[in-house]
Amino acid sequence: MGKNSRTDEVTIALIQMSAGDDPHANLEKAVKRIEGAARKGADIICLPELFRSRYFCQEEDSTNFGLAEAIPGDTTAELSRAARKAGAVVIAGIFEKRARGLYHNSAVVIDSTGSLAGTYRKMHIPDDPHYYEKFYFAPGDLGFRSFSTAKGNLGVLICWDQWYPEAARITSLMGAQILFYPTAIGWFPEEKGAVKGMRDAWKTIQRSHGIANGVFVAAVNRVGIEGKINFWGSSFVSGPFGEIIAEASQDKEETLMAKCDLSLIDDTRHSWPFLRDRRIDAYKGIASRFLD
Secondary structure, X not given: OOOXXXXXXXXXXXXXXXXXOOHHHHHHHHHHHHHHHHHOOOOEEEOOOOOOOOOHHHOOOHHHHHHOEOOOOHHHHXXXXXXXXXXXXXXXXXXXXXXXXXXXXXXXXEXXXXXXXXXXXXXXXXXXXXXXXXXXXXXXXXXXXXEEEOOEEEEEOOHHHHHOHHHHXXXXXXXXXXXXXXXXXXEOHHHHXXXXXXXXXXXXXXXXXXXXXXXXXXXXXXXXXXXXXXXEOOOEEEOOOOOEEEEOOOOOOEEEEEEEEOOHHHHHHHHOOOOOOOOHHHOHHHHOOOOO
């Protein structure tokens, strides 16, 4: 089981899984995977975005709001028990019902004691073919966050957030040592010829966040075909130089394990002092939509 005190070396487990029609079965599968990861020594365990259901945002259907739940709620209670039993931090994507008619695409961070360390609400909400998230989710209003846990300072961003360097920068400046990206991303049949390029771009942008900020990055995706989307898996962990530490398959359920030495963050930032050399006096324009 996980250890209770902080150390420089932590073991991450990314639960790359498929989702079925039954939310209870998906939760049960996730808990079993958490238990299995803990037996392998995981300190921090991360589940994909919206892991309790199939990716319902492929269509605009108001009946899907029935999948949402409060935080805290049944899912967080079950995951809290699992985290406490495992002695590990658990990160999980939740379809949050904040109030009647108000919903968020959220992620919870549950500490190794089973207590809720906090919630992150997805800030960037896409609206693309078969990713109709604006129909379901209000943009996050908690801001970017770093969560202090027994296993380290953890930043959580969700899927579409992974394309935005501003999100990674701010979260890192708040003290995050590892950026976690619970994700649901894949390709459509008509895109088959371009999938390698898209997947490479997805990995490259996230690895670049690690390099620019001198932090670890952990992206966990789902697998399987749901509706028109073939989720491409490829969950990975990269280091502060952008190096790939561990990478999962493109089409199989698996628990990806990776050891991360957090002392490398200091070493990397000493060698590449990007944070020291930032020109914070010259960045006013970044807060504008566009500079004409």
